[in-house]
Amino acid sequence: MVLACIAMFLAAVPVARAAVGCGAMGCAAFPADAGVIDVKKFGARGDGVNDDTAAILAAIRAADVSFGTAWWRARIVFFPAGTYLVSDTLNKRAADGRYLSGMVLIGASPQTTRLRLKDRAAGYDNAASPKPVIFTSSTLLAGQPTAGGKDYLGKGEGNDAYANYVENMTIDVGNGNPGAVAIDYLANNSGALRHLAIVGGSDSGAIGISMDRKWPGPALLSDISVSGFDIGISASYTEYGVTLDKVTLAGARSIALRNRGNSLSINDMDIDADAVGVQNLDPRGLITAVNLRFSGDGTTATAIENYGAMTLRQVRTQNRAQFFGGPVAGGAVFEGVYQGNARLRSATPSWALPVKPVPVTGITDGVESWVNVQAYGAVGDGVTDSTSAVQQALRSGASTIYFPFGSYVINDTVDVPASVRRIEGAMSTISVKRYNSAPFWLGGGIFKVAANGAPLVIERLSFDMVNKGGKLAIEYVGAAQLVLRDIVAAGITLVDRAETGGELFAENVGGTVRIAGTSGGWIRQLNSEGNGIRVTNNGAPLWILGVKTEQNATMVATTSGGTTELMGGLIYMVNTPSAKNPALTNSGGKVFASYVESSYIATATYDVHLSDQTPGAERIVNATSLAPRGLGRIVPLLATGAFGS
Template structure:
């Protein structure tokens, strides 16, 4: 056997996202919470994680994966067993693992609770993108009508608050809503076969945190309506990363005016109607290759916003030859047959050349730890921690880290600490298994609120912190992760509830944020901070940047806040996203950004459901910056909000 890393991947919260109350009032980057043992010649069956990690294997529920047996019932049983409704602590579902094989399914794979209601938290992780295949039989019943398409995999929202029809959604019929937390589909292929012109490979809905990663969606010629559909109310924020769509009438379809989606490393081949179709949502897209008949991109509706960084639409001679645009689109690195250009497209034909700032910070890839065999993993369970919320796990966590093991895994559960836990330089990965870190009510008096629950104080090789929740809801201020040591740190698929997510000190190393929600961020010093699909929600200043290079692909905010306070020579570049004030009665003096002796570039869409819940100033100043503020009236309206393509300050 050999081990390899696999890509992955509220007042209950102090800053509970407003849209969770009601809608109206309301080469790729690997990510890695999975270490899989791949079979080699003569080896036994592949398996994942240590045996006590707390995951579900579809084969333990009767799935055969032989390409002949209908495995639908086994999948549905495993998915149902992954977790019931846990209310506001929405991150506690178990991973459903699918070993390599071909699994025939004949109806949608969907999560429902024991009550029969739709649920969130469907985490479907395959062993490999090419070896794990979920396949629809040819000419499958219910998949033959493109006017009434049906999905193979169908992720849904739970109903946390409001009614089944709040905001106009159809929760009972379509599983719609904005409580679609922790939906992940990774490391597999969905093949809709032939003769299924009404098939949607993946009908995906996610909110706040969730991803489709390392996925191939495949249809035979003349089969397949949509590869990846994200059109139900309300998709986003979510990360779509390293996805290939082969065939189908439409490759990727998105809709709704909120909440923004981030797409990175996308390949769209041989679609017959549209490679990518967006209706009214805000998309941040990086590295997309399209090989399909024209028009390949449709940006439909006057509220649609698309931000493209490195788009390659075949041999198109100009923008109009591959894109039909009703809203706004900004391009960085659009490769046409005549070369690369940058600019902004308004409507069908209004093109304005516009280049990125000279100081632009290109997104970098995180240096992965490489092959860390399962035999090198250690659990705090070895030192007595059980994952029970009422147990003090501080000493067990420290003892596990002191072994010098490069990987610490936390079996599914809750690990409560009385004091900060320092991460040694020997540790390369912390794999959370959707586990929770909490602070004991009777904490040590010396455990400062500004001290990280996890502290990175020393240098060393790269460290990743994956699939964890830091929860201090209703217990006062707390910092989750303190990064002071000079080492690269990746924070992936992490929830911060009632805490500040990160304080990267001036001496800290590079930080990579990927698919995180929802806390504040503090950063200082010369090392860059890179973010992909960053969701930060609540009031006050969401990101305080003191002197750092900050590059964000796909931002989502919610609440009356200043998104970035940019100071001390900081360089902040935000490319794509959606900002959303939500509540009426905002203080008009609160700017979206504060730029004081620093440089800012931002391209985003502002969502507002009413005239009283939007920004009056986009860029304000501190006392040391004499430049005038940047008014919202400099930008075109998007309903009650505005389009902001190419703000530079």
Template sequence: MMNGTLLSACTAAALLAILGARATVAENIVFPDDAGVVNVKARFAAKGDGVSDDTAAIQAAIDQVRGIPDTLYFPNGTYLVSDSVGIFNGKAHSRDRFLTYQGQSEAGTILKLKDNCPGFSDPAKPKIVLSVYEGQGTGDVMHSYVRNLTVDVGSGNPGAVGLRFMSNNSGAMYHVTIRSSDPEGSGKLGLDLRQGQNGPCLIKHVTVHGFDHGVETGDTFSLVFEHLTLRNQRVAGIVSQSARMTIRGLTSLNSVPAIQLGRHAHLTLLEADLSGGDKDDAAIVSESPKLFLRDIKQSGYGHILKDAAGKLHDAASLDEWHGGKAHALFGGEPKSLRLPIKETPEVPWETDLSKWAKVPWSKAGEDISEALQAAIDQAAEEGKTTLYFPRRTSTYDYPKFTRPVRVHGSINRILGMSNIIDISDPAGVFKGDGPAIFTFEDLKSPAIVVERFFLLGGWKGPREAFMFDNRSRTALVLRNMGIRSKIKKPAKAGECFLEDLPVSGLFIGPGEKCWARQYNPESPEANMVEVDGGQLWILGLKTEGRARHIIARNGARVELLGGVSYQSWDKQPLDPPMFTVVNADASFTFGFYHWKLPFTTIVEETVGTETKALLRKDLADYHLPLYGASGARSR
């Protein structure tokens, strides 16, 4: 049975969010010569002149550094190719992973297929232009990134697939355009997410122009999209048979359906503007009941939604709608919490390389404790903005440090350059009530970004330590990295933003606010997330392990929009509630994919002295369409 409410207009807040969907950040992504990026022009003689064939040079670069978390850097230019490039026939647990494809700018770095290229002419035999990973199904193609570039399949290539992307646990696409230059938009598929066991990963600020299908997915753990633009597709914008997708900020300019879902698909969609449709079509066509839709508007289509029961919903906009039964253990009509949504702060990329400060190191295992703090102090004294850990390319060499670090002054970005940085605690400094590993104080920037570490803390770092403690008024942005510890100390105020983090141990204190996008905690025992009086908004949560996923208490406000609990681990002795809510406000829409040891209790809620439980057996299709708790407001 379908439940929901169709309203005549989106809320004003949602409209404003949609209008501001695409970030307007001038791109000029450059690095110092010693940062450790692999420049395809300097190292592999790619020309990027739009005339020379760069296929062999680009493939040689990929083959040289695959399996090592290096960054392939493409300076501005048009890199002409006449065949597929990337990783094909990949094997699980092999070197066929870990790469970053980094352009200088989305508009200026173009990987372009030759027009009328042999091998790309047959839509029945599609062929990929750029493949991040194609091959054996696996869940460990981690740390894949594509940033700041355009893939153009040229003209006269109807069998072309623009970009095949896959990543697990951590991995993302940022500021990428995939387009067809054909006058008719010819091309089979723009963004190919069909590789089995894809995700979790984040796809943000991506545009697909042309093709039969803009985006197509296979079976996935979790795909999180934010600010996705689709234009001029010929058959459908998004096609998904069985993926678990969470999308915020979808703009579709199409005469064909914007979204087509198969019966096993799972979609959480909010803030979508679907325009240009045909009066005989529905904007969203779904054979699956596992939908949560909020703040959707359409123009041109005859219907906004055709649901799994075949019912046509006619309206120009939709306020909030979900398939299946919503739950509220303490009464009232369940609604999503609608916490205020803030965009992740964008700190401008530093293009003046004299303002970059290097953390020097020269050999594997070197203790850089003194050098790291000295580099920070000198950077603050000289007004430098970017602190970077240079990478030794084509190696797994990495340094370590053993003491707490104080970050202060003018620094607004810390770049790991995809390094593993080992952190050891021989003196037990970080235990108990000890200091965090990084403490931020007296920062001058409105935000500080810490990003691009393959693993911060190393494989044997102090698990019970807190990695960060933000004592400044600066917003803290953590993204695109693994962390071998608890994320941050809880605070009484402040804002933090998490993106693409495969880390457990998130603690939010009273008065603190946090926005998380593609968050992937995993734990067999320790609680994954605890919110004590603070506020947490999550866009796409993927979990592993039968530990409590979220605890909200003491007036906390928590909103979870989309994702999946994936259980595949043996011998887990615990069977706690998945979500625990104690005198707090919360809303959850969430999916489950349990091979082994499923949770017995999905939600346990306490208001005052009374406790009630929502059990797994009470859910249809093993899916939580919506749960609403208002324990804080009830007291």
């Protein structure tokens, strides 16, 4: 995969510069009034000579947001083009030392923004005691920095690591730093590493991306290359699942990808290393992978060491000596469900869905042509009704409409015309205050997408309706492709696509999804918490790479000829309900699923994992027929029809 430069569509750089027209993924620019923090305004030079550590940390501190101001405490910290030299760890902490979440670091592009660790930097000399360049963390909500809560050891651990992002840059660990970890990454529910080139030298780099603190995921790693390092990517613990899409691991000295108990969902990964390609160490670990390619020197390189479960499709090897403990022929293609080195069965039904990439929309408008909703009277104070102002901005004729960081009230449906190609949220929040608004009685959305033209991108927004009554964020009835990126819908349905709706693409999103019609849907990294049905598929081909549910949830209900493929994920009932829902239901469709179940209460587990009520093919799959994973279950393959029996 090529880390190219396209409008990665976030923006913060002061617009004293020329218009930026990015045409490929991984390029960002922002208007000066978007509420984004520019590291150069805090003294960062970006000249590759002066140490910018203190300036960058000051910018990160300035980006923090008080509790209650916005859904996520996450303003964007932007790195304009340049080489930023650092000598210590970049992290986000409160004045009293408590770790915080909501660290969003965005560069101009991997080609133009470089974060480089000083050669032979202090504290980075010991691979046995690694030290990160970038460190994201979970928020410690109360107490002293090391007093307890979820962070007993003062490691920034926990499961409140919301909205941690690093995007659009090269991270270089320099020379003479054998203990360097490029990114020590922790994110929960909403977070991504995206459009990154991570570089380790011949004498530098312990781990490229480490996800070895409690508890990683759900999170998305997308369009990333990791070159060098002893270990390319490492994940640990049994919660909460990590999704990897379009990842290249090259030149690892020991292990390219290591999993110690988690659930990894993988699509489109290249591993080129004269080392172990994939190591699945823990019997509780599940790796679900499609389009995985191995290459190496052909003499000592082992493609896969597996001590857990793996569900594989379209796995290709070239110049690898070993595969599941035995020799492998060059150019071989593999698929199947594996437990340890044993292949149990096929993993590819005849109706397996095509994997379609997120469309490159080709939006190239410069930031000077973007329209600010505040120019029409919108106010991001969480109180003022901005409905009319937002509608006017959408009708302005501009192709990009943006919300400067803030919290906006929208009380009625606003229509998104065909002229709008992108709605940029800059990590803003949208809520509804007038709960009895007529459009919402009828099931209308806050945004109504009815256009039939070019693709529309909506990104970096949170819809906050927690304890305010159910609503719909995005009503999708038009035939144009819709891309949802970094969207959180709390207490509200994320998207309802009607039968007339076009192809839906979503990555790193949260909330409930309803999809109808025959157009396809492709979701990468879905977090959906709450009771009842989380995804309804009424007749569509729907492919999901990585899902996490909490509470008494049915992951997907498939009906009316729909086809659902759920490629990896994690379900967690948390507490014991009075009546348990099945994990998956089907009536007249087809289902393929691979996932794990976590539980810490013996009675808070699923009794039924699949309830198929298709006439003439009724079937119940009970937990007792599935392999245990602690108190939960490990489910490398669950399917309807003859293939699943």
